[in-house]
Amino acid sequence: MPILRLATRKSILAVTQSTWVKDRLEVLNQGLAVELVRITTKGDRILDVPLAKIGGKGLFVKEIEEALLAGEADFAVHSLKDVPAEVPEGLEVSVFPEREDARDAFISRNGSALAALPTGSRVGTSSLRRMAQLRSHRPDLEIISLRGNLDTRLRKLDVGEFDAILLAAAGLKRLGLDGRVTEFLDPEVMLPAVGQGALALEFRTDDPVTRGILLPLHHQETAVCVASERAFLSRLEGGCQVPIGAHAVLDGDSLRLSGFVANEDGTWVIRREKMGPVSSPETMGTALADEILAEGGAEILRSLYET
Numbered sequence: 641m642p643i644l645r646l647a648t649r650k651s652i653l654a655v656t657q658s659t660w661v662k663d664r665l666e667v668l669n670q671g672l673a674v675e676l677v678r679i680t681t682k683g684d685r686i687l688d689v690p691l692a693k694i695g696g697k698g699l700f701v702k703e704i705e706e707a708l709l710a711g712e713a714d715f716a717v718h719s720l721k722d723v724p725a726e727v728p729e730g731l732e733v734s735v736f737p738e739r740e741d742a743r744d745a746f747i748s749r750n751g752s753a754l755a756a757l758p759t760g761s762r763v764g765t766s767s768l769r770r771m772a773q774l775r776s777h778r779p780d781l782e783i784i785s786l787r788g789n790l791d792t793r794l795r796k797l798d799v800g801e802f803d804a805i806l807l808a809a810a811g812l813k814r815l816g817l818d819g820r821v822t823e824f825l826d827p828e829v830m831l832p833a834v835g836q837g838a839l840a841l842e843f844r845t846d847d848p849v850t851r852g853i854l855l856p857l858h859h860q861e862t863a864v865c866v867a868s869e870r871a872f873l874s875r876l877e878g879g880c881q882v883p884i885g886a887h888a889v890l891d892g893d894s895l896r897l898s899g900f901v902a903n904e905d906g907t908w909v910i911r912r913e914k915m916g917p918v919s920s921p922e923t924m925g926t927a928l929a930d931e932i933l934a935e936g937g938a939e940i941l942r943s944l945y946e947t
Contacts, residue, residue: 720835725874775906871925
């Protein structure tokens with residue numbers, strides 16, 4: 641049984657997620673050893689600039705993908721929300737373990753829910769998607785960019801730099817920190833990022849041995865949902881510079897996909913929902929994106945990319 645080299649970011653959350661995959665693979669494959677290859681990405685190096693201002697796609701995956709293509713690692717574990725819709729030639733993202741909670745988590749210093757947070761309260765987040773929806777939902781709040789790893793963000797909240805912060809529920813749960821959460825935000829209030837809560841396993845297309853070892857971790861229901869969300873993202877050509885969100889759930893034999901595009905200040909939000917067959921998730925994602933583009937989304941995207 642070979643030794644598999646798993647490429648991962650160095651953050652506590654990334655290492656925790658990668659160790660979860662490592663442990664399961666070693667249990668499923670007697671004699672297999674998985675070693676972590678820790679890599680620093682551009683998004684990890686630049687912490688004093690909002691993500692939307694850095695520019696480019698794949699801020700948290702490019703260096704890892706370069707290591708895969710160079711043969712310095714055999715596969716990678718990503719948070720799917722960090723993976724651009726377009727994957728480099730020679731690589732594939734086709735194995736998705738079962739999804740964790742896709743919602744956003746609201747954490748306040750005084751225990752107030754989002755609806756009860758006093759006017760003028762300072763709320764921190766690094767995401768344009770969250771900023772736009774917060775400004776639409778609560779325009780009376782002061783929304784401030786907040787970068788750094790999860791521990792850093794929680795510490796800034798605890799010392800009083802912010803009255804509340806928004807984080808992905810999945811990361812908090814994987815680190816056993818969900819007890820810090822004041823309120824899990826329903827997607828009706830805060831639509832998640834594309835792929836939020838899901839992990840993605842990426843590997844070289846010409847490596848069937850690694851693909852075969854990883855495949856038992858694949859969860860088909862998760863794959864169907866994220867395929868629809870990523871098709872939506874791909875059609876919109878979205879990245880960190882654009883407030884875009886999408887969330888798909890299975891509803892019996894159908895798939896329900898919600899998606900939105902907004903301007904940065906949240907004064908123009910175009911949100912729509914579509915139902916379709918489970919057998920055609922990509923088609924539904926593209927169709928929903930086309931609806932939103934036709935109803936003003938194209939104008940929003942054009943204005944955002946021109947700034």
